[in-house]
Amino acid sequence: MTHDHDLVLRPTASQTEAALNPPPGRNGGDLVVESLAGLGATTVFGLPGQHALGMFDALRRSDLRYIGLRVENNAGFAADAYGRVTGEAAPLLLSTGPGALTSLAALQEARAASAPVLAISSQVPTAGLGGGRHGYLHELPDQAASFRGVVKSVHTVRTQSQIPSAIAEAWTSALTVPHGPVWVEIPQDVLLAETRIPVVTGGDTFPEELPPRPELTAVAADLLSRAERPAIVAGGGVVRADAAKKLRQLAERLQAPVVTTFGGKGAFPWTHPLSLQSWLEDRHTTDFLEDADVLLVVGSGLGELSSNYHTFKPRGRVIQIEADLGKLESNHPALGIHADARLALQALLETVGERTDPSAPERVRAVLDKVRDRIAAQELTLEQDVLAAVREALPPGAPSFWDMTILAYWAWSAFDAKAPNTMHSAQGAGGLGYGFPAALGAAVADPTNPVLAVSGDGGALYSVAELATARQYDLNVTWLIVDDGGYGILREYMTDAFGAPTATELTRPDFVALAESFGVPGVRTSPQTLAADLAKALAAPGPSVVVLPAVLRMFAPTHLG
Numbered sequence: 001m002t003h004d005h006d007l008v009l010r011p012t013a014s015q016t017e018a019a020l021n022p023p024p025g026r027n028g029g030d031l032v033v034e035s036l037a038g039l040g041a042t043t044v045f046g047l048p049g050q051h052a053l054g055m056f057d058a059l060r061r062s063d064l065r066y067i068g069l070r071v072e073n074n075a076g077f078a079a080d081a082y083g084r085v086t087g088e089a090a091p092l093l094l095s096t097g098p099g100a101l102t103s104l105a106a107l108q109e110a111r112a113a114s115a116p117v118l119a120i121s122s123q124v125p126t127a128g129l130g131g132g133r134h135g136y137l138h139e140l141p142d143q144a145a146s147f148r149g150v151v152k153s154v155h156t157v158r159t160q161s162q163i164p165s166a167i168a169e170a171w172t173s174a175l176t177v178p179h180g181p182v183w184v185e186i187p188q189d190v191l192l193a194e195t196r197i198p199v200v201t202g203g204d205t206f207p208e209e210l211p212p213r214p215e216l217t218a219v220a221a222d223l224l225s226r227a228e229r230p231a232i233v234a235g236g237g238v239v240r241a242d243a244a245k246k247l248r249q250l251a252e253r254l255q256a257p258v259v260t261t262f263g264g265k266g267a268f269p270w271t272h273p274l275s276l277q278s279w280l281e282d283r284h285t286t287d288f289l290e291d292a293d294v295l296l297v298v299g300s301g302l303g304e305l306s307s308n309y310h311t312f313k314p315r316g317r318v319i320q321i322e323a324d325l326g327k328l329e330s331n332h333p334a335l336g337i338h339a340d341a342r343l344a345l346q347a348l349l350e351t352v353g354e355r356t357d358p359s360a361p362e363r364v365r366a367v368l369d370k371v372r373d374r375i376a377a378q379e380l381t382l383e384q385d386v387l388a389a390v391r392e393a394l395p396p397g398a399p400s401f402w403d404m405t406i407l408a409y410w411a412w413s414a415f416d417a418k419a420p421n422t423m424h425s426a427q428g429a430g431g432l433g434y435g436f437p438a439a440l441g442a443a444v445a446d447p448t449n450p451v452l453a454v455s456g457d458g459g460a461l462y463s464v465a466e467l468a469t470a471r472q473y474d475l476n477v478t479w480l481i482v483d484d485g486g487y488g489i490l491r492e493y494m495t496d497a498f499g500a501p502t503a504t505e506l507t508r509p510d511f512v513a514l515a516e517s518f519g520v521p522g523v524r525t526s527p528q529t530l531a532a533d534l535a536k537a538l539a540a541p542g543p544s545v546v547v548l549p550a551v552l553r554m555f556a557p558t559h560l561g
Contacts, residue, residue: 022198028160028191029058031200032120035167036091037064038203043444045079047072049095051122051138054191056093064091067444067473069437070465072099076106076117077434078441080181081401083116084424085445087242089174094121096188097138100146105431107150110181112428113263114240114324116174117181119151120167125189126158144185152180160190164200175207177340178323179240210323212339217347220296220319220335225353227294229316230256231276235306236263236428237299237323243342244268244420247298250349255357256296257364259285261306262427264299266417273361277368279413281308283558284370288363292316297334299341301327305412305427309559321345375555383410383552386527390454390480391416393534398449399424399442403435405456406488406552413555433462436479440466443475450476450538457483457508464509467518470543478537478544481511484551492554515545522547 032055036044043065048056059066069075072094079090094100100121110117123129123143124136131141140146144154153173155166163186170182224230232254238247244267251258251274258268259276268275279285286308289295293316300306301322310331318334321344328336337344375384387410394400396418402408402425417423424442426434439453455463460481470477482488486505494501515522522545525533530548537544 022196026061026195026199027054027058028163028186028193028195029054029056030061031160031163031195031197032167032186032191033058033062033064034200035164035203037062038200039168039171039205040088041091043067043082044091044093045069045075045082045441046093047075047095047099049099049122051124051188052093052095052099052191054188055120055122067469069440069469072102073106073433074437074463074466076103076110076119077437078444079117080106080110080113080115081424081438081441082445083110083179084113084421085399085442087116089116089118089171090441092117092119094119095138096122096124096143097140099138100143104146104150105429107147107181109426109429109431109434111150111152113236114178114180116179118167118170118174118184119181120184120186122191123185123187126187129187144183147183150181151183153182155182155184157184157186157190160193160195160197163190164203168203168205172205172207175205177207177210177241178237209343210338210340212321212337212344212347214347216335216337217344218351220337221348221351221353223294223317223319223335224254224256224296224348225355227254227355229292230254230294230296230355231289231292232256232258233261233289233295233297233300233302233306234258234264234267235261235298235300237321237341238264238267239299239420241299241340241342242420243345246342246345246349248272250345250352253349253352253354255355255360257288257360259289261300262412262425265412265415265423266420270416270418274364276364277413279368279371280306281413281557281559282371282374283308284367284374286312286558288367290315294319297321298345299323302331307331311559378555380553380555382527382550383407384414386530386548386550386552387411387414389527389531390452390534392531393538394452395450395538397422398452398538399439400452400454401425401435401439401442403453403455403459404430404432404489405454405459405482406484406554407454407456407482409489409554410552411454432459435459436463436477437466439477439479440470440475443477444473447476450478452538453477453479455479455481456488457481457485457511458487458506460511461506461508464514467515467520467543467545471519474542476541476543478534478546480534481545481547482552483508483511483547483549488552489554511545511547520545524549
């Protein structure tokens with residue numbers, strides 16, 4: 001009897017000949033790039049370094065497109081965005097020690113946001129491994145230890161024959177839900193040594209699916225069908241799983257109001273009658289969610305920002321669907337369903353009963369009216385006008401990438417993303433410098449759309465070197481820099497807490513002149529001309545910079561009272 005798993009595909013005569021006589025001049029680096037190409041990669045990001053030169057030399061013998069940034073952390077942000085936009089694992093090539101460590105903040109953001117990044121780093125020569133102090137350049141006692149608490153998985157290579165399997169294993173890990181960054185490291189001598197290993201021609205991997213347990217979805221469906229005041233919190237897991245349509249179907253069947261988290265922007269239509277939008281930092285929204293007798297949380301851990309700084313105290317039954325096992329019931333007791341959001345929502349759609357609730361849209365409108373009245377009472381017209389100008393200028397399908405800046409904090413709550421997977425920020429880990437390099441990665445992924453990056457002047461100073469990258473590859477990114485002379489949100493926090501700010505004021509360059517020195521067009525705008533200037537810049541091919549001198553204020557928080 002023959003079983004499917006007993007079948008072995010035998011090589012053709014030409015494949016056998018190629019395997020027996022691999023082309024000369026290949027090294028361990030060729031095995032890296034061949035493995036990536038075999039897995040389906042077309043683009044890699046990175047920065048060369050002495051120990052990694054074997055990989056970079058191999059790139060010129062491959063068809064992979066290389067995008068080189070000027071700082072490893074920015075290369076990581078670019079790979080993060082590429083992974084978010086395409087849903088593919090984004091290769092990130094790095095060198096040993098300082099180069100590798102400089103990427104840590106970007107990898108932390110990728111982990112928090114479930115962005116699939118495949119980081120491949122060199123290591124000191126094999127003779128220097130093992131924790132001894134051999135004095136090699138860039139030597140660390142245990143380089144991988146610096147990454148184990150940040151990435152999903154660590155994969156070490158010590159011989160050339162291990163390279164294809166280690167990269168395939170890492171690729172699978174990056175694309176198994178929840179997606180995330182992974183780490184591969186290969187010693188310098190392994191990368192440089194000539195190889196007689198045949199050209200890597202295959203590399204299919206099959207990330208495991210994460211379906212829900214049927215007995216749990218049956219209970220969840222029963223609870224939702226019988227609920228009197230159901231509500232839904234939709235997080236980034238809905239976006240990552242491409243489950244927005246299923247979310248909408250379920251919400252309409254249940255007549256359940258939906259609020260999207262800041263990582264879940266666009267997961268539910270902004271103007272839908274059941275949309276509570278994203279006003280999670282508002283007590284009126286918090287009260288509404290606390291009053292739900294059944295609250296369905298999809299793709300969110302209900303962390304600090306999603307819970308109005310942990311002031312949210314649900315009184316009803318919570319159902320939590322989450323692919324990251326560590327986030328399941330980590331903040332609130334719930335019927336925890338460890339599953340991919342798309343598969344779990346499909347299971348609920350197949351089993352949940354239909355509800356009628358004519359009052360649901362009215363209750364949603366009442367909450368949004370209260371939110372609007374609260375904001376209107378604070379005389380924040382400038383901030384709302386600036387955000388409206390950005391929305392007016394940005395084409396509906398164009399992606400935007402927001403740094404940690406006051407305008408981004410407004411956007412989390414008040415910006416209509418128009419579509420899922422189009423608005424991204426660094427709110428996962430909260431590091432500065434994300435917006436512009438991430439936008440470059442998105443422009444590489446899809447050159448047909450203009451891309452918007454938004455930074456404050458403080459965050460922009462983390463990324464100005466990448467103006468050279470934008471120009472070198474002629475990427476369609478418009479960078480809006482809101483120049484308020486310092487770290488604006490920290491200025492507000494310190495003034496509120498201590499009566500005066502410290503270490504928040506910054507000397508900064510003339511950003512327009514700086515952009516033009518890189519060959520990138522720049523313009524200084526005003527709140528009144530922002531929409532027109534931004535639209536013009538977005539419509540022009542290639543990179544551009546728009547500078548808005550303005551001091552913006554945040555709306556008052558509701559979690560401190």
